[in-house]
Amino acid sequence: EAGVTQFPSHSVIEKGQTVTLRCDPISGHDNLYWYRRVMGKEIKFLLHFVKESKQDESGMPNNRFLAERTGGTYSTLKVQPAELEDSGVYFCASSPGTGLYEQYFGPGTRLTVT
């Protein structure tokens, strides 16, 4: 069974540019999550999809961040325009159901904004 994949693994962009991160969850997992870890700090929740619907987007920092999951399969997270404080590692996770399931994480995308 293929795990959660994320693309790209690393992105370096200049302040003001746009970046789109992609996450492919484990096949059949309806639940998809985005998290972010800024250097040395905790992993912070960004949002949660159930299929193509946003169940909880309370962790999205501001309107420069836009997440989509068209068709309920892969998801994208766009940052436009990027700011220096957006630098960090963005993790995607998926789970087969809600409730008590653990989440399966991808390797993360390291975003560096210069």
Add this chain to the structure above:
Amino acid sequence: AQSVAQPEDQVNVAEGNPLTVKCTYSVSGNPYLFWYVQYPNRGLQFLLKYITGDNLVKGSYGFEAEFNKSQTSFHLKKPSALVSDSALYFCAVRDSNSGGYQKVTFGTGTKLQVIP
């Protein structure tokens, strides 16, 4: 609101010795507790979880964790550390009172260094 604290940024232990990585939590309802491990250049891997039942939970790679409700703790333990256990460990919690929301709150992580 739910929260997790990992009081140690780094834990050093000699190979073969027992190890403990500490975690305390705060929730309004009952806690669902998780431990994840991150090896260099890899994503987080699930180690174990506590939902209900026996306070001692066994997980992958010989790790176990003890749920202590009175101390609101969920410390990760292993009887004999291996050099290959060196990694970043994250404790996480979800509040049973979070309604339909599945948000998991993570700690800041503890770097475990096992010394040969």
